[in-house]
Amino acid sequence: MLQVCLQQSWPQNKPIGKLVFPQILPSRLGSLATLWVMLPKNQIQPHPPRQPYKRFLFIDLPSPMLLWMTGIHTKDKCFRLFPCYLDLQDPDSQDIVVRMTQTGYYRLLLFSTEAPQKCTQVMTATLDPQQCQMLCEWLEASQISETKAEVGVSKFLLKNEFEKIKSQPPEKLDGDNHNYPLAI
Numbered sequence: 001m002l003q004v005c006l007q008q009s010w011p012q013n014k015p016i017g018k019l020v021f022p023q024i025l026p027s028r029l030g031s032l033a034t035l036w037v038m039l040p041k042n043q044i045q046p047h048p049p050r051q052p053y054k055r056f057l058f059i060d061l062p063s064p065m066l067l068w069m070t071g072i073h074t075k076d077k078c079f080r081l082f083p084c085y086l087d088l089q090d091p092d093s094q095d096i097v098v099r100m101t102q103t104g105y106y107r108l109l110l111f112s113t114e115a116p117q118k119c120t121q122v123m124t125a126t127l128d129p130q131q132c133q134m135l136c137e138w139l140e141a142s143q144i145s146e147t148k149a150e151v152g153v154s155k156f157l158l159k160n161e162f163e164k165i166k167s168q169p170p171e172k173l174d175g176d177n178h179n180y181p182l183a184i
Contacts, residue, residue: 001027002122005107010038010116017113020082022068022096025107033099033106035070035125037082041112043074044120052108052125053081056135057161062150064088064142066097066135067158069165070108070125079170083162085155088142097139101132 004027014021018038025032053071058064066088071081086093100106108123127135 001029001032001107004032005034005109005122006119008036008109008119010036010111016116020084022084022086022093024092024095024099031095031099032103033096034109035068035082035084035106036109036111037070038111038113038116039074039080041114041120043076043078043080044110044112045073045075046121048072048121048123052123053079054125054127054131055165056131056138057158058088058134058138058141059154059157060138060141060145061154063154064138064145065151065154065158066093066138067162069162071170072108072123073170081162081166083159085158087151088139089145089151094139094142097135100127101135101139104129104132 004025008025010016016038020035020037023034023036025034050073053069055069057067057069059067064087066086068084068086069081070084071079074080086096088094088097105124105126108125109119110121110123111118112120
């Protein structure tokens with residue numbers, strides 16, 4: 001699976017720049033949930049010191065949405081936190097969450113802005129059983145939700161929460177590497 005990830009190149013339909021997006025990566029061993037991130041080459045560590053930080057926030061009203069956050073320590077000793085918003089009424093987003101819960105992990109594919117033709121590094125973000133359980137519960141809750149609109153409002157509310165989390169010191173985030181539901 002690692003080789004499949006390393007053989008990936010940045011999609012031509014995506015701009016070159018600081019960008020994050022989810023992707024299901026098919027392989028002969030089954031499909032895998034991945035998060036693709038582009039950074040300047042000087043920020044990608046050749047040997048990351050620890051597993052990526054991962055955290056999930058869920059909002060069910062006005063529309064079910066998941067904020068999937070992944071953080072890494074960069075080569076220049078900074079901590080970068082990447083947000084990814086998943087509309088849980090969208091089949092592609094649902095598939096991403098299902099793949100994560102089935103495998104108990106996702107792969108983080110890092111690409112450099114200077115050489116996006118090939119994946120520079122792959123990291124594995126392992127989910128603990130509580131995270132998998134919480135994701136399953138949130139996915140189930142989104143299936144029975146009656147709302148079909150207001151995705152923009154839910155994303156706005158989650159972006160506000162992301163900004164609060166992002167402003168916390170990295171040491172606090174490292175010690176708080178778990179989920180909690182967002183109630184609004």
